[in-house]
Every structure is written in structure tokens, then in C-alpha cells.
Amino acid sequence: MRLDLKRLFQKKQKQEHKILRQIQRTGDVLQSEYHRATPECPHPERWSMYDSMTAEVEVLEFLRTVVTTLKPELVVETGTFSGISTLSMAEGLKQNARGKVITCEFDPLVFADAKKRIESSGLAQWIECRNQSSLEMKVDGRIDLFFSDSDMPVREQEVRRFLPQINPYGLILMHDASSHLKQVREAALKLEAEGLISVVLLPTPRGLVIAQKREGRK
Ligand SMILES: C[S@@+](CC[C@H](N)C(=O)[O-])C[C@H]1O[C@@H](n2cnc3c(N)ncnc32)[C@H](O)[C@@H]1O
Numbered sequence: 001m002r003l004d005l006k007r008l009f010q011k012k013q014k015q016e017h018k019i020l021r022q023i024q025r026t027g028d029v030l031q032s033e034y035h036r037a038t039p040e041c042p043h044p045e046r047w048s049m050y051d052s053m054t055a056e057v058e059v060l061e062f063l064r065t066v067v068t069t070l071k072p073e074l075v076v077e078t079g080t081f082s083g084i085s086t087l088s089m090a091e092g093l094k095q096n097a098r099g100k101v102i103t104c105e106f107d108p109l110v111f112a113d114a115k116k117r118i119e120s121s122g123l124a125q126w127i128e129c130r131n132q133s134s135l136e137m138k139v140d141g142r143i144d145l146f147f148s149d150s151d152m153p154v155r156e157q158e159v160r161r162f163l164p165q166i167n168p169y170g171l172i173l174m175h176d177a178s179s180h181l182k183q184v185r186e187a188a189l190k191l192e193a194e195g196l197i198s199v200v201l202l203p204t205p206r207g208l209v210i211a212q213k214r215e216g217r218k
Contacts, residue, residue: 016081019051020113023082030057033205038180044205053081055149055175056205060088063147063173067092072144072170073099078134078158079150080105083114083121089147090123099144104130104137106150134158144170148184152176156187163196168216172197178207185209 033047033056048057055063067075067089075089080103093099105111111131118124130137134150135157143166148155155174166172177184185201188209192199195214202208 016053016107016110019053020082020110023051028084035178035205036180038178038203038205038207040179040201040203041205041207047205049205050084051082054084059175059204059206059208060085062208063088064092066145066171066173067099068095070145070171071096071098074139074141074143075099075101075145075147076139076143076162077101077103077147077149078137078155079103079148080114080129081110081149083117083129085147085149086114086118086127086129087121087123089145090121090126093126094123100126100128102128102130102137102139104132104134104150106131106133135161139165141165142167142170145173146170147173147175149175152181152183155184156191159187159191159197163213166213168213168218170212172209172211172213174209174211176206177201177209178205181207 028050030048033044033049035044037044063085077086080086086101086103089101105114108131115129118127143162146162146166148158174184174188177188179185188199191197197211197213200210202210
């Protein structure tokens with residue numbers, strides 16, 4: 001079991017590096033979403049994406065407008081990858097003229113690449129990048145928006161870990177929660193069944209959970 005997990009992890013790492021090399025060769029190329037159709041999202045091709053790691057373009061737009069709608073002081077993102085979702089949220093923070101996003105990426109190569117993109121974006125003042133695992137990262141203060149987008153098997157643990165710090169009037173977003181990808185969807189529904197969060201499942205190609213912490217909500 002231990003060995004299998006290690007092999008799976010290494011395979012995934014290679015995939016991330018492969019996509020980054022492709023981005024270095026061609027730049028960000030807009031294309032139709034190619035994740036498979038699901039009962040809740042039968043026409044994924046109506047959405048757009050840059051690559052299979054970065055959130056759908058429409059989800060990126062949603063992240064920016066959630067930030068302008070909620071005016072968070074503190075946003076925490078797990079899984080920076082190439083930094084595109086971080087930059088979408090930072091655009092919202094810039095428009096609000098307040099707040100910051102702390103993003104973590106545990107792969108040093110991926111982290112270095114994201115840092116370069118962020119530093120040349122003109123939005124770096126809104127972003128704090130951490131080369132750390134979401135399961136080790138410590139942040140100070142109350143989290144108004146938590147975007148969970150790291151490795152699918154750790155998403156449940158991540159939400160549990162940061163839940164005490166999450167503002168009950170804020171939002172928790174969990175990406176990759178489609179019925180096809182399963183794991184994140186099931187994790188969100190489990191957390192809901194335990195009474196920890198309330199969940200809405202958005203029918204996007206890869207699925208997006210919008211949730212709110214139950215404790216402290218009035
Ligand atoms: C789906 S990608 C993130 C995509 C990015 N949020 C976007 O939409 O532009 C997931 C990233 O999380 C990183 N990752 C996986 N597990 C992690 C963890 N526990 N802590 C921090 N980063 C992690 C991976 O190396 C990968 O780059």
C-alpha cells in the first residue's frame with residue numbers, strides 16, 4: 001500500500017512537470033475543456049481551460065468575482081501550480097484595494113515557476129507564496145476565503161485542519177468535486193454529514209464545492 005501510494009505520487013509529479021514544460025514551450029493556450037461529461041455537467045466542451053491542472057477559465061473568473069463580492073481580508077489557497085488561480089484572486093484583491101492571498105505549493109520546481117509568474121504579474125503585493133505542504137502550513141488570523149485545490153486525497157484533511165480558523169461568514173471552495181472525480185465530492189458530503197459544513201455542488205466540468213462552516217453561523 002505504501003509503495004503504491006509512492007508510485008502514484010511520483011506519476012502525478014511528473015504530470016505536473018510535464019504540463020509546466022509545455023507551458024514554457026507554448027505559453028498559456030486557451031482550449032475547450034476536455035474533462036469527461038458527467039450527469040451534472042453533460043457539455044464540458046462549453047467551458048474553457050488552459051491546461052488540465054489549472055482551474056477552468058470560468059472558475060478563474062468566478063474566483064475573482066467571489067473576491068470582489070466578499071471583500072476578504074485573508075484568502076488561503078492550497079495548490080498554487082502555475083499561479084493562475086492565485087493571480088485571479090489577487091486581481092479581485094487589487095480591485096478591492098485590500099486583503100492578501102496566501103498560497104502554498106509543496107513541489108519546489110513548481111513553486112519556483114509559479115513565483116516567477118507571480119513576480120512578473122504586477123500583483124505580487126497581494127500574494128504570499130509558501131513552498132510548503134498544506135498539511136504543514138501555518139497561517140495567522142481568520143480565513144475569509146479558503147480555496148482547496150491541492151492533491152485530491154488530502155482535501156478533506158486540509159479542510160479539517162483549517163476549519164477552526166475559517167470565518168463562519170466566509171466561504172470554503174473545493175475544486176475537482178465532480179461526480180467523476182468522486183473523492184473531493186465524497187469528502188465534502190462527509191464533512192456535511194458530520195455537521196461541519198453546508199455544501200452546494202456546482203455542476204462545472206471538474207466540479208466545485210461552495211461550502212460554509214456551520215459552527216458560529218447565525
Ligand atoms: C490542481 S493543481 C493547482 C491548480 C491551481 N490552483 C490553479 O487552478 O491554477 C494542484 C497543485 O497542488 C500541489 N500540491 C499537491 N498536494 C499539495 C499539498 N498537500 N500542499 C501544497 N501543494 C500541494 C501540486 O504540486 C500541484 O501543483
